[in-house]
Amino acid sequence: MAFKHKDIIGLQDLTREEIELLLSTAENLKEINSRDIKKVPTLRGKTVVNLFYEASTRTRTSFEIAAKRLSADTINITASTSSVTKGETLSDTARNVLAMKPDIIVMRHSISGAHHYLAKRVSCSVINAGDGAHEHPSQGLLDMLTMRQKYGKLEGLKVAIVGDITHSRVARSDIFGLTKMGANVFLAGPPTMMPPGIERLGNVTVCKDMREAVDGADVVMMLRIQLERQGKTLLPTMKEYSRYFGLNRNLLQLAKKDAMVMHPGPINRGVELNSDVADSDQSHVLKQVENGVAVRMSMLYHVSGGELPTE
Amino acid sequence: MAFKHKDIIGLQDLTREEIELLLSTAENLKEINSRDIKKVPTLRGKTVVNLFYEASTRTRTSFEIAAKRLSADTINITASTSSVTKGETLSDTARNVLAMKPDIIVMRHSISGAHHYLAKRVSCSVINAGDGAHEHPSQGLLDMLTMRQKYGKLEGLKVAIVGDITHSRVARSDIFGLTKMGANVFLAGPPTMMPPGIERLGNVTVCKDMREAVDGADVVMMLRIQLERQGKTLLPTMKEYSRYFGLNRNLLQLAKKDAMVMHPGPINRGVELNSDVADSDQSHVLKQVENGVAVRMSMLYHVSGGELPTE
Amino acid sequence: MAFKHKDIIGLQDLTREEIELLLSTAENLKEINSRDIKKVPTLRGKTVVNLFYEASTRTRTSFEIAAKRLSADTINITASTSSVTKGETLSDTARNVLAMKPDIIVMRHSISGAHHYLAKRVSCSVINAGDGAHEHPSQGLLDMLTMRQKYGKLEGLKVAIVGDITHSRVARSDIFGLTKMGANVFLAGPPTMMPPGIERLGNVTVCKDMREAVDGADVVMMLRIQLERQGKTLLPTMKEYSRYFGLNRNLLQLAKKDAMVMHPGPINRGVELNSDVADSDQSHVLKQVENGVAVRMSMLYHVSGGELPTE
Numbered sequence: 012m013a014f015k016h017k018d019i020i021g022l023q024d025l026t027r028e029e030i031e032l033l034l035s036t037a038e039n040l041k042e043i044n045s046r047d048i049k050k051v052p053t054l055r056g057k058t059v060v061n062l063f064y065e066a067s068t069r070t071r072t073s074f075e076i077a078a079k080r081l082s083a084d085t086i087n088i089t090a091s092t093s094s095v096t097k098g099e100t101l102s103d104t105a106r107n108v109l110a111m112k113p114d115i116i117v118m119r120h121s122i123s124g125a126h127h128y129l130a131k132r133v134s135c136s137v138i139n140a141g142d143g144a145h146e147h148p149s150q151g152l153l154d155m156l157t158m159r160q161k162y163g164k165l166e167g168l169k170v171a172i173v174g175d176i177t178h179s180r181v182a183r184s185d186i187f188g189l190t191k192m193g194a195n196v197f198l199a200g201p202p203t204m205m206p207p208g209i210e211r212l213g214n215v216t217v218c219k220d221m222r223e224a225v226d227g228a229d230v231v232m233m234l235r236i237q238l239e240r241q242g243k244t245l246l247p248t249m250k251e252y253s254r255y256f257g258l259n260r261n262l263l264q265l266a267k268k269d270a271m272v273m274h275p276g277p278i279n280r281g282v283e284l285n286s287d288v289a290d291s292d293q294s295h296v297l298k299q300v301e302n303g304v305a306v307r308m309s310m311l312y313h314v315s316g317g318e319l320p321t322e
Numbered sequence: 323m324a325f326k327h328k329d330i331i332g333l334q335d336l337t338r339e340e341i342e343l344l345l346s347t348a349e350n351l352k353e354i355n356s357r358d359i360k361k362v363p364t365l366r367g368k369t370v371v372n373l374f375y376e377a378s379t380r381t382r383t384s385f386e387i388a389a390k391r392l393s394a395d396t397i398n399i400t401a402s403t404s405s406v407t408k409g410e411t412l413s414d415t416a417r418n419v420l421a422m423k424p425d426i427i428v429m430r431h432s433i434s435g436a437h438h439y440l441a442k443r444v445s446c447s448v449i450n451a452g453d454g455a456h457e458h459p460s461q462g463l464l465d466m467l468t469m470r471q472k473y474g475k476l477e478g479l480k481v482a483i484v485g486d487i488t489h490s491r492v493a494r495s496d497i498f499g500l501t502k503m504g505a506n507v508f509l510a511g512p513p514t515m516m517p518p519g520i521e522r523l524g525n526v527t528v529c530k531d532m533r534e535a536v537d538g539a540d541v542v543m544m545l546r547i548q549l550e551r552q553g554k555t556l557l558p559t560m561k562e563y564s565r566y567f568g569l570n571r572n573l574l575q576l577a578k579k580d581a582m583v584m585h586p587g588p589i590n591r592g593v594e595l596n597s598d599v600a601d602s603d604q605s606h607v608l609k610q611v612e613n614g615v616a617v618r619m620s621m622l623y624h625v626s627g628g629e630l631p632t633e
Numbered sequence: 634m635a636f637k638h639k640d641i642i643g644l645q646d647l648t649r650e651e652i653e654l655l656l657s658t659a660e661n662l663k664e665i666n667s668r669d670i671k672k673v674p675t676l677r678g679k680t681v682v683n684l685f686y687e688a689s690t691r692t693r694t695s696f697e698i699a700a701k702r703l704s705a706d707t708i709n710i711t712a713s714t715s716s717v718t719k720g721e722t723l724s725d726t727a728r729n730v731l732a733m734k735p736d737i738i739v740m741r742h743s744i745s746g747a748h749h750y751l752a753k754r755v756s757c758s759v760i761n762a763g764d765g766a767h768e769h770p771s772q773g774l775l776d777m778l779t780m781r782q783k784y785g786k787l788e789g790l791k792v793a794i795v796g797d798i799t800h801s802r803v804a805r806s807d808i809f810g811l812t813k814m815g816a817n818v819f820l821a822g823p824p825t826m827m828p829p830g831i832e833r834l835g836n837v838t839v840c841k842d843m844r845e846a847v848d849g850a851d852v853v854m855m856l857r858i859q860l861e862r863q864g865k866t867l868l869p870t871m872k873e874y875s876r877y878f879g880l881n882r883n884l885l886q887l888a889k890k891d892a893m894v895m896h897p898g899p900i901n902r903g904v905e906l907n908s909d910v911a912d913s914d915q916s917h918v919l920k921q922v923e924n925g926v927a928v929r930m931s932m933l934y935h936v937s938g939g940e941l942p943t944e
Contacts, residue, residue, distance in 0.1 A: 045734065048677060
């Protein structure tokens with residue numbers, strides 16, 4: 012099966028089969044990262060531009076490593092040093108970047124919709140590396156890959172997602188992806204951070220409290236409270252937030268034995284995740300990061316046509 | 323014919339034949355950027371240092387892509403993070419960079435003369451990526467390449483250059499290059515932004531207003547008003563500037579049918595260029611960007627000796 | 634002889650034989666930097682992450698060039714743009730970087746001990762690119778390489794080190810390395826900048842003034858006064874500092890004929906080093922920078938196992 016999309020903007024746009032394909036390829040490519048020589052010529056001579064309008068070392072680094080291990084050339088452009096600060100519009104920037112003939116633009120932008128806008132206007136591939144509160148598909152895929160590695164499947168899993176659902180692009184990509192794959196998603200968070208009507212996405216249950224979400228869960232996905240984004244207006248004190256929506260060892264015992272604890276990072280220790288849980292055997296946080304490189308290799312590979320060059 | 327210069331500091335220093343050579347090579351190398359595998363081994367094992375004392379995403383990115391497509395290794399150094407902030411002199415920085423044995427230093431610096439100063443002191447090649455209000459040779463070359471692609475030649479073309487001539491290194495490189503190639507240059511701009519005596523460069527006419535410059539022109543080159551540089555002291559209000567020195571569809575009809583509209587970017591839409599012109603078929607702005615990579619590949623190639631390695 | 638360490642944190646941890654090995658390999662690798670094609674496949678497919686918690690263009694650039702000339706892939710992470718600003722702990726950052734499977738982490742961090750902490754927790758190699766006031770081993774090695782190139786040996790040399798000994802990681806690495814190799818180190822500096830008990834490191838003499846240190850020296854190593862670090866609290870005026878601890882031509886005549894003048898750079902001209910000395914034939918400052926690339930190639934090579942890949 013060939014991947015038919017030029018771009019990957021969100022998991023909402025992909026079919027179950029396409030997600031399967033991305034995950035299977037990631038699982039195969041993952042092995043490269045453990046080799047002594049971590050490099051294959053798949054994307055040799057391709058140019059990948061990392062166009063970041065918001066700082067993000069982790070995601071940018073992960074995409075950059077993924078591209079380099081596939082032998083692509085990478086160019087990093089960050090908003091703070093770019094023409095953006097000279098008042099150029101997204102459209103102008105994009106067309107200028109495009110004129111340099113990149114093969115793939117990996118973009119992070121704070122506006123939901125910026126990626127669709129760009130993708131429609133350019134002939135090269137666009138991969139969404141996070142857009143406002145909309146989607147973060149590479150994160151959704153790496154989360155699913157990590158779960159699949161433990162359970163062999165996603166169908167039928169109970170996945171609790173806890174925190175600021177409204178403003179989390181991670182939550183949205185997880186929800187789109189997981190429900191499509193047949194998992195059952197249970198959400199918990201402060202009422203100010205729970206989008207009304209989210210149940211309508213299917214297989215999504217809004218819980219009255221965190222205990223209900225965690226109860227019997229196979230996976231507990233804790234979201235990062237983004238102090239720098241929501242500020243203090245939507246939140247009670249951190250201490251109070253932590254009491255009601257932080258995960259500790261006691262609460263985790265409500266979940267299935269050996270349930271997975273996940274977090275997109277970076278962790279606010281003592282807020283959404285206690286160190287006794289973050290550093291336990293049940294934490295898969297670092298596996299998520301590890302899988303992130305493989306998933307991004309898979310995304311870069313498939314938007315490029317998914318064929319190995321013959322040299 | 324071999325290119326005899328170690329450095330490219332400005333178009334003022336090059337002969338007509340040398341400019342021809344750089345443009346012809348760029349035209350040949352351009353094809354690489356449309357290949358599936360955009361990479362040739364020409365500069366494999368060479369080190370290109372991008373030493374930028376002023377932020378410039380476009381130019382830096384374009385040189386970086388050019389270098390990588392020729393298989394060079396690239397190192398980016400920007401002033402804000404460098405020893406420059408520790409009070410090191412240009413001479414010391416340059417010698418330190420040089421001691422790391424780069425093959426080519428691509429430098430942007432706000433002081434006209436910094437490049438000649440550097441080039442005289444180092445054995446590696448120096449390429450000027452923009453220096454104060456003096457020259458920006460890669461921009462001049464890409465402008466000429468873009469014109470040549472449409473008209474087949476530069477000789478005899480009427481080229482209007484409109485805006486802040488005094489402070490524009492783009493204008494100066496265009497004037498040096500175009501007049502050398504036999505084009506006729508017509509300048510228009512506010513009196514405070516027109517350097518006295520510029521006519522003496524030959525084939526340059528200072529016009530009393532923008533209409534005179536545009537009238538019958540083959541090319542209308544609009545310069546960027548650099549709000550961040552000239553501030554408000556030299557300019558009337560933006561609205562007034564735009565009325566007298568902005569290009570719109572009506573004014574463009576004074577030029578030859580299908581005349582080229584060019585701009586070094588990023589465009590201040592509604593100031594020097596109206597969107598109806600910027601987005602029209604007559605706009606060659608993106609072709610300029612595209613040609614920028616090819617021209618820079620040509621520059622890197624020729625200062626390196628212009629020979630293909632045999633491996 | 635094979636290099637047995639996974640990491641290089643400091644010269645204090647290395648034996649004389651290990652230092653010899655690193656220097657000999659650097660001397661061999663140095664030749665690559667003068668080739669027309671400055672690239673060998675030694676570290677092809679390896680990922681080197683430059684993780685810099687303090688800005689340092691010189692050291693970062695030198696490590697980056699070294700890695701690229703050995704064909705490694707390099708990723709730059711600087712603290713100002715990283716998750717560090719989101720309040721992540723060193724331990725979390727490190728584990729996240731590690732999860733992306735780098736082969737070598739080159740780290741600069743302001744806290745002495747950060748590198749040992751990291752090295753103990755990760756399976757990949759850690760190279761110290763400078764840590765607080767503790768060690769800067771690549772600088773120590775390049776200093777010794779530069780001396781060895783002139784004198785053929787280090788044993789028995791009189792090396793004067795002048796300046797802020799207390800806060801200089803360069804001084805400490807030099808002292809550890811030089812004394813291990815049998816050189817005699819003489820220190821001079823303001824009393825507020827001389828660590829009590831430093832003589833106990835062996836072969837180290839604290840001098841009562843700069844003249845005593847320089848007298849008959851084979852090498853005069855001037856340390857940089859870091860205005861941005863020590864501020865004004867530890868120092869009299871710059872003018873006074875310069876009078877007592879700056880090197881000029883007159884003072885240099887106390888040293889051996891043709892004694893080496895060295896400085897880790899960037900130089901504060903007129904403060905610790907007068908231009909008449911900095912630009913003289915006796916100055917080896919640029920050779921130090923040049924040797925820096927070779928020494929870092931050697932370090933990267935040896936922590937990687939020191940074997941050439943067979944392809």
